[in-house]
Amino acid sequence: MGLYISTVAGFFVVLMISxxxxxxxxxxxxxxxxxxxIDPKPTEKY
Incomplete structure (x- = not known):
């Protein structure tokens, strides 16, 4: 049971980090x- 909990917790931590x-x-x-x-806003209005 402990291995299952640590596997799920480890996968959850890796998922959150990614x-x-x-x-x-x-x-x-x-x-x-x-x-x-890159493309400044134009100053003149048409």
Missing amino acids: LAMFINYLRMGLNSHSSVE
């Missing part, structure tokens, strides 16, 4: 501040 790394990867890749540097 999920946190994936969310951090998305936050860095989808940074909205870098879009202003």
Whole structure:
């Protein structure tokens, strides 16, 4: 029974770490501040 609990807990920890790394990867890749540097907002309105 102890082996089962430690296996499930270990898998859960690995799953949470990989999920946190994936969310951090998305936050860095989808940074909205870098879009202003690449394509600045136009100053003139038409």
